[in-house]
Amino acid sequence: MRVHPRSHRGVRALTPSVALGREGDAVVAVSLDEGAVRERVADAADGRGLAAWVSQREARDRPRWVWSDTASWYPRLLEHGVRVERCDDLRLRHRILHHAVTSDAPAHPWDAAPLDAEPAAAPALFEVAPRADESALDDLAATVAEWRAQQELGARAIDPGRMRLLLAAESAGALVAAEMRAAGIPWDARRHDELLTAALGARRAGGLPVRMDEAAAQVREALGDPRASLDSPPKLLRALRSVGVFVDSTSKWELRQHDHPVVAPLLEYKRMARLLAANGWGWLDEWVHEGRFRPVYIPGGVVTGRWASSGGGALQIPRSLREAVRADPGWRIVSADVAQLEPRVLAAMARDERMARAAAGADLYEGVVASGAVSTRAEAKSAVLGAMYGATQGDAGRLVPRLRKVFPDAMELVDAAARTGEDGGVVRTWLGRTSPAPEEAWRQLQSEASGAEASAALVAGARRTARDRGRFTRNFIVQGSAAEWSLAWLADLRLRLTALGAVSEGEAAAASGPAFARRPHLAFFLHDEVLVHTPEAYAEDVATAIRAAADSAGRLLFGEFPIDFPLDVHIERSAAK
The missing domain is CATH 3.30.420 (Nucleotidyltransferase; domain 5)
Known part of the structure; x- marks a missing residue:
């Protein structure tokens, strides 16, 4: 390279x-x-x-x-x-x-x-x-x-x-x-308030929003307990079991397995409670000032090289609130995200030409169907994600072996990474970031389980932790290499946006600060997605720059290997999806 x-x-x-x-x-x-x-x-x-x-x-x-x-x-x-x-x-x-x-x-x-x-x-x-x-x-x-x-x-x-x-x-x-x-993310606090009111009901001092309170009342009625605690998992589980809903957790997946009048309002209450806690009016008051949300990003905060955040939850903005991300007057939001980034990176790393042909175009999963590996797009998505995350059970576990026949090079790459992890070794991303070595307790368990007098329970526990580590290293090489592609995309796009220059006329985005008030700039990044805040006059040029930077990142990392990184690009007043 x-x-x-x-x-x-x-x-x-x-x-x-x-x-x-x-x-x-x-x-x-x-x-x-x-x-x-x-x-x-x-x-x-x-x-x-x-x-x-x-x-x-x-x-x-x-x-x-x-x-x-x-x-x-x-x-x-x-x-x-x-x-x-x-x-x-x-x-x-x-x-x-x-x-x-x-x-x-x-x-x-x-x-x-x-x-x-x-x-x-x-x-x-x-x-x-x-x-x-x-x-x-x-x-x-x-x-x-x-x-x-x-x-x-x-x-x-x-x-x-x-x-x-x-x-x-x-x-x-x-x-x-x-x-x-x-620069901050341009944020319309008034629109955020309207979206919260529509989702949760009117805000009330000292109490729950109206719609949330109504959902809570429906849950308590179905439980036959007007004082049931809905925010304490142990108490809620006891209340559910008392009406015949025997679950081990209050997860959406478990609750949906039961046909009981309490399920629908409880799921609705939990959805609203998550929104209120994570991005409600308290969040709005704390994090949005003068038309900007300024989160704290941590590059390399995840061991794979992905970013993390330590304030404001920038990496977990719910889709329901994306409409509050609004461009300043005379400006636009140019959004772009990559279709199936990690599987495409896997195909390029493995030099798997059959998988690259499946990825040609907008939808890799439809390409997997066309290859004959599986019958439907849903099966293709389940199989590909299962291959990258080490699924062995359910539909994904059943479908993964089919990929080995059709895409042997890609599957051997992740299978080899899993074997290395199970043996206690370390793996590397495409550019050389190294996975953490196993802890001493892990090594000690594997050593004890290999002894002649090891109990069946000890051996089973050691095998389970070895498989867990294999799943981690399997995913590490793909997620980490995809993060490297994204960094190359960001770095190239940043230079291209700088080259566009600044506008001399029109309204300035004063809240973006002196460095960005008159020039297009990156406003948000999430793994495989970017938002650029730009003067309207530059919007089409920004869209072109985003696509060109993605092409450049692919060539920089993978040379002339024929892999596509198609983008879904939009120019809008907001980041609504």
Whole structure:
């Protein structure tokens, strides 16, 4: 695979790298390409002075900025309308390199979570490391030393070219995340209120919204208990069992297995309760100000490389509220999402030409049907997702073996990743991000189960945890590689939007801040979807840029392999679906 450090339309391939850091109360820069050429930039607290110096150097040299953490440095520049083209985010790069090249390395301050991230209590796929002392990482000497150490580690990667591309994409993603937070998602608070009122009923001080209260009353009537607690799962389960609805949980799937008058109003109540808790009026008051929702994005917050968020729930905006995402007057929302991104990435990784032919066009699942592997689109979707997530039971488990006959290369890739995981090994994404090694408790269980005196229960438990890990590694390579494609898409699109320039006439999107008030900019990203907020005059150009960036990302990662990444692109006043 060819790797181009700077391949975007005529940009010089070689540019200087400039490290920013602190020395005492001052911000100091050092040229990493010309020896220890130091320059005092500004007082550490002088954001305007820092922005002015960076702006001048960016215009003159267009360097690669090397800093400890984009989330710490870049917002200070954006606040004054200054953007940079590229950077090395050492914190993000460190975590990738040290897991990929020195997997047994002890914990280090550079492994810290980003600014604003909170320690996670979730399982492995969503784990974020604890924060470290930011001031220690901002020290200029520490920054330069870490950058040099990373240069050496990158050269030791299994494929240094792919690793360089991954590190550049991850750092570009950090710039995008900071810019999206600065610009915010254009949000119509009045429309949000109208949607909530329509869904939940009128808001009432000190009580439930009207429709939600009515649903609660219907549930209690069906339970024959006017005081039944609907928000305590243990109490609700006891109440359900008392009327003959024997369930182990209150999940939608379990409740729908029962024909009882309580089921329909209870499901409706639970739906409304989720909306009220996650994105109700309390959320609106806390997160939407001056026409913008500014969530906290965490690039690389998931071990596969997917993004996470630590504030506002940006990655879980319900479709019912998407209409509240509304462009400013004279502006438009250009939305785009990729059809079946992960299966397409799997076909390209495996070089499975038959699966690539099935993916040609808008709907990969219809292509799977046409291949003869299954009979219906629903079966195709179940089989493909089952292959990527390791399904062994139900319809998916029954259908997955058919894919092995029709798409043997793609299936062998994920099957091999699963075997590696079951054996305690690590797997890598297309560009080289490494899956976490199993914990010592897992290894101990596997060791004990292999002993001659191991009980049947111990052996069964070890096999179950091995299969669980195999399902994780099977999905890791696909989800992680799809995240890499998305980062390449974002990075290329960001440059194309910048190249469009700014409008000189028409209404400015003042709430988007000085860096974006007159130019098209990324406003939202979710795995395989982007929203761009753009002056109306640029809307068609933005749509073209989105498609071109997707094509470029496919070629950058997978060369000339014939795989399509079709987009569903819309230009609207809102992001409604």
